[in-house]
Amino acid sequence: MQNSTTIGFIGAGNMAYAIISGLINNGISAEKIKLSDTNESLLSLRKDEFNLEVFTDNIELAAHCDVIVLAVKPQILSIVCHQITESIKPGALIVSIAAGVRVRDINRWLGGNQPIVRTMPNTPALLNQGVTGLFANENVSASQKELAGDILSSVGQSLWVEEEGMLDAVTALSGSGPAYFFLMIESMSNAGVALGLDEKTAQALSIQTALGASMMADASTDSAHELRGKVTSPNGTTQAAIESFQDQDFDLIVAHAMRAAFDRAGELGVELGDSD
Ligand SMILES: NC(=O)c1ccc[n+]([C@@H]2O[C@H](COP(=O)([O-])OP(=O)(O)OC[C@H]3O[C@@H](n4cnc5c(N)ncnc54)[C@H](OP(=O)(O)O)[C@@H]3O)[C@@H](O)[C@H]2O)c1
Structure with missing residues (x-):
């Protein structure tokens, strides 16, 4: 992972916590990680633990990052995507960990033509023993694919699927x-x-x-x-x-x-x- 890449997490809950811990344990500098959430007390806890920059405004976070990890509940993903559309850096990689939400919907909510990796992690990721299925759309470059794989590998194994439909099979196997x-x-x-x-x-x-x-x-x-x-x-x-x-x-x-x-x-x- 390039040291100049800035990774932003929207949603500071359990999964974001696990992945951020994994990245920092793997030697990624906290300076390169940003975090936003609507819950100020949770943000403050994360800031104290990791010493990273936090935002209560997703729009501001999106403007700072080369990679944006969408780590909110699936039901509010459309709201978050609509919010950040205008502020995403051109070509920034979007990584969604939200269960079930399809790439074409995320892409539509973000205004189209976005490099998007959709992932399906599982709960043992919280103990660094997860396994994640990943799918990349056609806008994702080889280096962005590698980057997304590296991010999810910080909490376990990562395996790519060629068709998005196979993420439903991953969900049925390792997700559930x-x-x-x-x-x-x-x-x-x-x-x-x-x-x-x-x-x-x-x-x-x-x-x-x-x-x-x-x-x-x-x-x-x-x-x-x-x-x-x-x-x-x-x-x-x-x-x-x-x-x-x-x-x-x-x-x-x-x-x-x-x-x-x-x-x-x-x-x-x-x-x-x-x-x-
Ligand atoms: N946990 C797992 O094992 C697991 C496995 C596979 C996939 N996933 C996926 O990972 C994603 C995150 O799961 P999680 O377990 O980490 O959820 P979580 O602990 O509920 O974390 C989500 C965080 O997002 C915050 N939030 C709510 N609205 C927001 C907004 N508009 N902008 C920014 N932040 C907002 C929530 O705050 P409030 O609590 O105040 O609403 C909460 O702190 C989900 O989409 C889930 O499907 C989780």
């Missing part, structure tokens, strides 16, 4: 995915309690098992399928459990759930882009 694993942890804890464990022990066993299995899958060159094969002895306990999952079509249950999330992401994109 943390909740699927929370559900699995919850179900396994409950089942452990039903088998006689106390709640605290069942929960600790579930969480650590999820963490350990993810770390193994990440560290290993084997696929998840191969790893599963290695821990499933013939006629053993794991085989009994896996067969029970498969008898109830576990793959199909997951596929249906993710299709529902994918379809809903498409609907939300239309709903969120509805305003002028």
Whole structure:
């Protein structure tokens, strides 16, 4: 990332906080980061922690920045875009982290012909363990693409998709995915309690098992399928459990759930882009 690039965040909430922390931990100077929000007490907290320049006026922030990260709730994105249209520097890169809002709507709200990267981060970004899908429109240069990738990589991994529609698939997988694993942890804890464990022990066993299995899958060159094969002895306990999952079509249950999330992401994109 070039040291002369100024990155402005509109919205000083959880996600902006995580990304700014990541950038500063990765050696980006706080002087190069600006922040605006309508909440003055939150801005003051951020200013004290990071020693960066803050604004209560989004228009003023936009005029200072080479990259503008839109980090407000999706429902107010159109208002913010209309606000800053006139003050954006020519050619400035817009990075949206707002879930579901499509590039063509952001572009329309900003007056057209804007370089825009739309991203879909997920909640573990708050612990630097996120994974983000990114899509760039045709106005984004190669160096701006690299820059957007670097910004989101400060809170985890970044992966590009070639078609914007694939961000709905990213939403169905990694965007909503943390909740699927929370559900699995919850179900396994409950089942452990039903088998006689106390709640605290069942929960600790579930969480650590999820963490350990993810770390193994990440560290290993084997696929998840191969790893599963290695821990499933013939006629053993794991085989009994896996067969029970498969008898109830576990793959199909997951596929249906993710299709529902994918379809809903498409609907939300239309709903969120509805305003002028
Ligand atoms: N959190 C996640 O894990 C996650 C994951 C993926 C994507 N996202 C996306 O990231 C975006 C931000 O999420 P978040 O969790 O960081 O939200 P958040 O904590 O609510 O932060 C948004 C901030 O924007 C402020 N704001 C409201 N109106 C504003 C305006 N007109 N101008 C400037 N700032 C304004 C809010 O102030 P008030 O609170 O006073 O309204 C709040 O401080 C959302 O679009 C969300 O879809 C979040």
